[in-house]
Amino acid sequence: MKHFVKQRGNFFGVRVKSSGGEFTAAQFGAIQTLAETFGRGQVHVTSRQEISVPFIAEENFDAVENFCANHGLELCTIGSTLKTVTSCQGREVCRSGLIDAPKIAREIERRHANKSLPAKFLIGVTGCPHNCMKVDTNDIGIVGAGGYKILFCGREFLTVRDEATLYSIVDAAINFFATNAHNGERFKKFLERVGVDEFTKHIRHE
Numbered sequence: 001m002k003h004f005v006k007q008r009g010n011f012f013g014v015r016v017k018s019s020g021g022e023f024t025a026a027q028f029g030a031i032q033t034l035a036e037t038f039g040r041g042q043v044h045v046t047s048r049q050e051i052s053v054p055f056i057a058e059e060n061f062d063a064v065e066n067f068c069a070n071h072g073l074e075l076c077t078i079g080s081t082l083k084t085v086t087s088c089q090g091r092e093v094c095r096s097g098l099i100d101a102p103k104i105a106r107e108i109e110r111r112h113a114n115k116s117l118p119a120k121f122l123i124g125v126t127g128c129p130h131n132c133m134k135v136d137t138n139d140i141g142i143v144g145a146g147g148y149k150i151l152f153c154g155r156e157f158l159t160v161r162d163e164a165t166l167y168s169i170v171d172a173a174i175n176f177f178a179t180n181a182h183n184g185e186r187f188k189k190f191l192e193r194v195g196v197d198e199f200t201k202h203i204r205h206e
């Protein structure tokens with residue numbers, strides 16, 4: 001799997017994934033060591049709740065991958081896959097939360113991380129209608145709202161009551177996209193081409 005992104009000069013960067021938007025304190029310590037040992041002690045927080053470590057030299061690729069594997073740091077895969085599923089703190093922490101958003105994000109990652117797709121795919125989970133995660137800007141958005149409201153490219157599809165149904169719909173959507181989208185075609189363009197009605201009809205019958 002490719003983990004290193006070419007940057008300016010002869011340097012590369014890696015991104016460390018969060019899990020449901022969370023890192024442990026131990027992971028933060030390891031990221032500090034990673035940046036100080038292999039980079040310039042500098043990190044950047046990405047829009048997808050990852051920690052990016054820049055200024056890595058090519059000769060250190062193996063050492064970086066080994067260090068991360070030994071310190072509980074998962075590196076983002078470069079290319080057309082499900083990107084880090086973003087999440088707010090959800091009901092376990094936030095007083096407004098209606099669903100356990102990090103748990104859902106982790107489960108979707110468990111099901112689909114590193115799967116090869118026609119194009120990158122973005123999913124966000126937000127614990128209530130305040131929508132702090134702006135999940136309507138993702139390919140699939142999940143909102144805690146009297147159940148689990150599912151959005152496709154910002155357009156509301158359905159609200160389901162239980163997690164199992166939520167996962168089966170997310171699975172069906174990703175699998176339909178994986179099977180039918182053209183190479184490089186983003187989900188929004190795919191929906192425009194096949195038609196939202198046709199797509200949702202298929203998803204409902206999965």
Ligand code: SF4
Nearest residue numbers: 088094097127128132
């Ligand atoms: S979306 Fe709701 S549950 Fe999530 S952080 Fe914002 S207010 Fe809290």
